[in-house]
Amino acid sequence: MTTDQNRVLIFDTTLRDGEQSPGATMSHDEKLEIAGLLDEMGVDIIEAGFPIASEGDFAAVSEIAKNAANSTICGLARANFKDIDRAWEAVKHAKSPRIHTFIGTSPQHRAIPNLTMDEMADRIHETVTHARNLCDNIQWSPMDATRTEWDYLARTVEIAIKAGATTINIPDTCGYTAPVESADLIRRLIAEVPGADEIIFATHCHNDLGMATANSLAAVAGGARQIECTINGLGERAGNTALEEVVMAMKVRHDIMPYTTGIDSTKIMHLSRRVATVSGFNVQPNKAIVGKNAFAHESGIHQDGMLKSADTFEIMRPEDVGLTETNIVMGKHSGRAALRSKLKDLGYDMADNQLNDLFVRFKALADRKKEVFDDDLIALVTDAGSDGEGHLEVKFLRVICGTEAPQSADLTLRVGNDDMQATAQGDGPVDAAFNAVKALYPNEAVLQLYQVSAVTEGMDAQATVTVRVAEDGRIATGQSADTDTVVASVKAYVNALNRLIVRREKTGGDVKEVSYKDVG
Numbered sequence: 001m002t003t004d005q006n007r008v009l010i011f012d013t014t015l016r017d018g019e020q021s022p023g024a025t026m027s028h029d030e031k032l033e034i035a036g037l038l039d040e041m042g043v044d045i046i047e048a049g050f051p052i053a054s055e056g057d058f059a060a061v062s063e064i065a066k067n068a069a070n071s072t073i074c075g076l077a078r079a080n081f082k083d084i085d086r087a088w089e090a091v092k093h094a095k096s097p098r099i100h101t102f103i104g105t106s107p108q109h110r111a112i113p114n115l116t117m118d119e120m121a122d123r124i125h126e127t128v129t130h131a132r133n134l135c136d137n138i139q140w141s142p143m144d145a146t147r148t149e150w151d152y153l154a155r156t157v158e159i160a161i162k163a164g165a166t167t168i169n170i171p172d173t174c175g176y177t178a179p180v181e182s183a184d185l186i187r188r189l190i191a192e193v194p195g196a197d198e199i200i201f202a203t204h205c206h207n208d209l210g211m212a213t214a215n216s217l218a219a220v221a222g223g224a225r226q227i228e229c230t231i232n233g234l235g236e237r238a239g240n241t242a243l244e245e246v247v248m249a250m251k252v253r254h255d256i257m258p259y260t261t262g263i264d265s266t267k268i269m270h271l272s273r274r275v276a277t278v279s280g281f282n283v284q285p286n287k288a289i290v291g292k293n294a295f296a297h298e299s300g301i302h303q304d305g306m307l308k309s310a311d312t313f314e315i316m317r318p319e320d321v322g323l324t325e326t327n328i329v330m331g332k333h334s335g336r337a338a339l340r341s342k343l344k345d346l347g348y349d350m351a352d353n354q355l356n357d358l359f360v361r362f363k364a365l366a367d368r369k370k371e372v373f374d375d376d377l378i379a380l381v382t383d384a385g386s387d388g389e390g391h392l393e394v395k396f397l398r399v400i401c402g403t404e405a406p407q408s409a410d411l412t413l414r415v416g417n418d419d420m421q422a423t424a425q426g427d428g429p430v431d432a433a434f435n436a437v438k439a440l441y442p443n444e445a446v447l448q449l450y451q452v453s454a455v456t457e458g459m460d461a462q463a464t465v466t467v468r469v470a471e472d473g474r475i476a477t478g479q480s481a482d483t484d485t486v487v488a489s490v491k492a493y494v495n496a497l498n499r500l501i502v503r504r505e506k507t508g509g510d511v512k513e514v515s516y517k518d519v520g
Contacts, residue, residue, distance in 0.1 A: 005225075006258060006259055006260055007225065007259070007260055007261070008220055008225055008226065008227060008250070008259045008260070008261050009044040009045065009200070009202075009225060009226040009227070009261075010042075010043050010044050010045070010226075010227060010229065010243065010246075010247070010261050010262070010263055011043075011044065011045040011047065011074070011202060011226050011227065011228045011229070012038050012043045012045070012046055012047065012228075012229060012230065012231070012243060013047040013204075013228055013229070013230055013235075013240070014034060014038070014230040014231045014234055014243075014275060015031055015034060015035060015046065015047065015048050015049055015060075015064075016047040016048065016049050016050055016076055017047070017228075017230060017234075017235045017236065017240060018230040018231070018234035018235050018240070018275070018279065019031075019049070019279075020235065020236050021234055021235060021236060021239070021279070021281065022448075022468075022475055023279075023280055023281075023448070023449065023468040023475045023476070023477045024234060024279040024280060024281055024477070025475060025476065025477075025499075025503070026278050026279065027278075027499070027502065028056060028059060028060050028063075030278040031048070031049070031060040031064065032060065032063055032064060032067065033274070033278070034231075034271075034274065034275060034278065035048060035064040035067070035068065036067065037267070037270070037271050037274060038071065038231075038271070039067075039068050039069055039070050039071045040070075040264075040267065041263060041264050041267040041268075041271060042070070042261070042262040042263045042264050043071050043243075043262075043263065044071060044072060044226075044261075044262060045071060045072040045073075045074050045098060045226075046064065046068065046071045046072070046073055046074065047074045047075075047076060047100060047228075048060065048061040048064040048065065048073050048074065048075060048090075048091075049061040049064075049075065049076070049090075050075070050076045050077075051075045051076075051077070051086045051087045051089070051090035051091075052077065052078070052082065052083045052086040052087070058086065058089075058090050061073070061075050061087075061090040061091060062089075062090045062091075062093065065090060065091045065092070065093050065094035065097065066093045066094070068094055068095065068096075069095075071096070072094070072096040072097070072098050072137065073091050073094035073096070073097055073098070074091065074097075074098040074099070074100050074139065075087035075088075075090045075091045075097075075098075075099060075100065076100050076101075076102070077099060077100065077101045077102075077131070078101070078102065078103070079101055079102065079103040079123050079124065079127040080127065081127070081130055083101070084099060084101055084127060084130055084131045084134070085134075087099050087100075087101075088131075088134045088135060091135075092134075092135075096137070097135055097137065098135065098137040098138070098139060098167075099131045099134065099135045099137070099138055099139070100138075100139040100140075100141065100169075101127055101128065101131050101138070101139070101140055101141075102140065102141035102142070102143050102169075102171075103120065103123065103124060103127075103141075103142065103143060104142075104143035104144050104173075105120065105142035105143065105144065105145065105148040105152060105153060105156055106143075106144035106145070106147040106148040107147075107148075107149070108144065108147065109143055109144045117152055120156070121155065121156060121159055124140070124156055124159050124160055124163070125159050125162075125163050128140050128159075128160050128163035128164055128165050129163045129164060131164070132163060132164030132165070136166070137166055137167075138164055138165045138166055138167070139165065139166070139167040139168075139169055139202070140160040140165040140167070140168055140169070141168075141169040141170075141171050141204070142156050142157065142160075142170070142171070143171055143173050144171065144173040144174060145170045145171050145172070145173070145185075146170070146171075146172045146173070146174075146176050146177040146181070146182075146185065147173075147174065147176055150188075153189075154189065154192060154193050157189060157193050157196070158193050158194055158195065161193070161194075161195040161196065161198070161199055162195065165199065166199055166200065167199060167200045167201075167202055167226060168189075168196075168199055168200070168201055168202065169201075169202035169203070169204050169226070169228065170185060170186065170189070170201065170202065170203055170204070170219070170224070171203075171204040171205075171206075171228075172203075172204065172205045172206055172212075172215055173204075173206060174206060174208060175205065175206035175207055175208025175209050175211070175212065175237075175238060176208070176209070177205075177211075177215055178209075178211060178215070179211060179214045179215050179217075179218035180218065182203065182205070182215040182216075182218040182219045182222065183218040183219060183221050183222035184222065185219075185222070186201055186203070186219045186222035186223050186224045187222040187223055189201065190222075190223045200225050200226055201219075201223060201224045201225065201226070202224060202225075202226035202227070202228055203215070203216050203219035203220070203224045203226070203227055203228065203241075204228035204240070204241075205219075205228075205240065205241045206235065206236070206237065206238065206239070206240055207233060207235075207237075207238040207239045207240060207241070208237060208238045210238070212233065212239070212240055212241040212242075213233075213241050213242060213245040213246055213249065215241075216228075216229065216241040216246055217246060217249060217250075217257065220257070220259060221257070227241060227246050228240070228241065229241040229242060229243040229246055230242065230243060231243050231244070231271055231272055231275040232244075232272055232275055232276060232279075232281065232283055232287070232290065233245070234275065234279060234281060242288070242289070243263075243268075244268045244272060244288075244289040244290050244321065245288050245289060247261055247263045247265055247268070248265065248268075248289050248316055248320070248321065251265060251316070251320065252315050252316050265320050265321055265322075266319065266320065266321065266322045267322055267347070268289065268290065268321040268322055269290060269321045269322035269323055269347070270322050270346070270347030270348075272289075272290040273290075273347075273378055277479065279477070280466050280468065280477030280478070280479055282451070282453060282464070282466060289316075289321055290321070292375065295314065295318045295323065322347060330342055330362075330366070330371065330372040330373075330376075330377065331366050331369075331371055331372060332363065332366035332367055334362075334366070334372075336355060336356075336359055339355065339358070339359055339362055339377075340355055342374075342377060343355075343358075343377065343381070346374060346377060346378060346381075348381050350381075358380060358381065361380050362377070362380060365380065365462070365483070368483050369461075369462075369483065376462055379462055379464055379481035380481070390494075390495075390498030390499075390501065390502070391415065391416060391497075391498055391501045392413060392414065392415060392437075392441055392494045392497055392498055392501075393413070393414040393494070394411070394412075394413060394414075394487075394490055394491050394494055395412040395413065395414055395419055396410070396411065396412035397409065397410070397411050397412075397433060397486070397487055397490055398410045399429040399432060399433060399486055400429075401428065401429040401432075406425040406426075406432075407425065407426055407427070407428050407429050407431070407432045408423060408424065408425045408426075408432050409423070409424055409425075409426070409429060409432035409433040409435070409436045409486075410422075410423050410436070411423075411424070411433060411436035411437065411440065411490070413436075413437060413440045413441065413494070415440055415441055420440045421440075422436045422439040422440045423436065424436035424438075424439050429486045430450075430485075430486055430489045430490075433486055433489065433490045433493075434447075434489075434490070434493055437490065437493060437494060437497070441497065443471065443497060443500075444471050444472070445469040445470065445471040445496075445497060445500060446469060446470050446471065447467065447468075447469055448468045448469060448470050448475070449466065449467065449468035449477075450465070450466075450467055450489070451465065451466040451467075452464070452465050452485060452488075452489070453466075461483070462481045462482060462483050462488075463481065463482065463483070463484075463485040463488050464479065464480070464481045464488065465479065465480055465481070465485065465488040465489045465491075465492040466478070466479045466492060467479070467489070467492040467493045467495075467496045468496065469493075469496045469497065469500060471500055471504075472504075474500055474503045474504065476496045476497075476499035476500040476503060477496055477499070478491075478492040478493060478494065478495030478496030478497070478498070478499060479492050479495065480492040480495060
């Protein structure tokens with residue numbers, strides 16, 4: 001083993017596996033921002049993307065590699081020379097680069113390339129050797145390892161080690177295994193595969209049966225010393241092991257999990273909120289560690305216990321994940337200094353021009369609400385910049401709705417450099433407003449998700465609206481917050497369309513140019 005037996009490396013794949021969640025695609029700048037926060041938080045390895053997937057992914061991985069101050073930067077590659085060469089080109093400028101190559105070894109996955117066991121074994125040897133000739137730090141993964149026959153899994157792991165892999169990752173690709181199996185598999189590989197004691201074993205668990213974090217921690221108990229995870233558990237299908245869960249589990253239960261990481265846990269909450277915003281995947285209220293109810297107590301018995309002693313019902317401190325105990329009440333009489341202080345407590349250090357812009361928005365919100373809560377401020381920060389940027393911008397909206405049809409919307413939309421106006425009808429105010437957008441900017445985008453959630457409690461609560469649209473295989477998510485749900489809905493829809501336009505441009509398509517005219 002090439003690492004301290006009590007040291008567990010954190011390998012974050014939010015920017016690769018997390019971004020594979022339908023609709024979670026992030027922009028170039030968003031990826032750089034998240035990578036910077038991961039690097040600052042102490043993540044050991046950042047899997048920055050899949051460089052062969054697109055020019056955009058290659059550019060993002062390359063830029064992240066050049067900027068990383070502390071983390072190893074990893075690029076994913078399939079088991080072929082072209083993928084591996086592309087991954088190396090993307091990560092080679094990092095202070096600490098890594099190539100991660102993989103192939104599916106289970107019967108179900110071997111059938112895809114139609115390779116025999118011997119043919120696949122030869123390919124593993126050739127591709128891992130090729131990668132090691134480029135880079136000293138090579139990770140190899142037998143995809144769907146937990147459904148691979150034991151003899152063949154052991155054979156392929158031995159081949160990869162002999163070819164030069166320094167980390168062997170054992171993925172539970174379909175979330176199939178259970179904790180006892182996860183631990184036993186790692187123990188057996190270390191005990192029986194020649195050379196296994198000279199490399200690091202890693203675990204990558206999906207959450208299809210809700211056991212990803214448990215399986216990852218069990219693998220560590222079995223001898224794995226690297227956990228692959230994502231912020232908020234973001235990932236394909238039911239997601240992955242959540243970084244915040246494994247870090248805090250090891251922190252809280254150090255008595256039975258005597259392991260350490262380099263993670264600064266106080267940065268977890270801020271990073272969780274940023275990932276939720278840029279991915280468009282809201283954190284469920286009762287999510288472990290980072291959900292807004294994780295440190296909330298409603299029942300009288302719980303409240304009484306908390307007033308007497310916080311550890312009655314809380315096994316960790318809010319400050320450990322970056323929540324502040326400071327209670328600065330924000331309202332319409334609050335000034336810039338109070339706003340800056342509150343934002344800093346929430347993890348946002350803003351430049352003067354950013355603060356001035358946000359202060360105007362804060363005052364407008366404070367005039368409509370009795371009290372502006374932390375989550376209101378976070379919604380303002382994350383919504384800032386989404387308006388006024390891109391090809392489309394909402395300038396004016398008025399809707400007519402009620403028990404008698406038809407419902408209608410009057411909309412002024414900036415399209416390119418022109419302000420255009422339309423009136424449209426629909427089945428409710430949101431449908432009418434969306435129809436007005438389509439009248440001014442004809443598009444074939446299909447609405448896949450429309451989700452409304454209250455930012456805070458109360459009749460004057462802001463609504464956060466998430467919209468996901470798809471067009472020609474491209475998926476984009478938009479999000480906006482406002483005390484007016486219809487306004488938030490239209491802005492979220494327009495934000496999603498703006499992202500589609502950017503994706504279309506990056507993949508070689510043009511912004512759709514149409515003849516605009518006032519409608520109605």
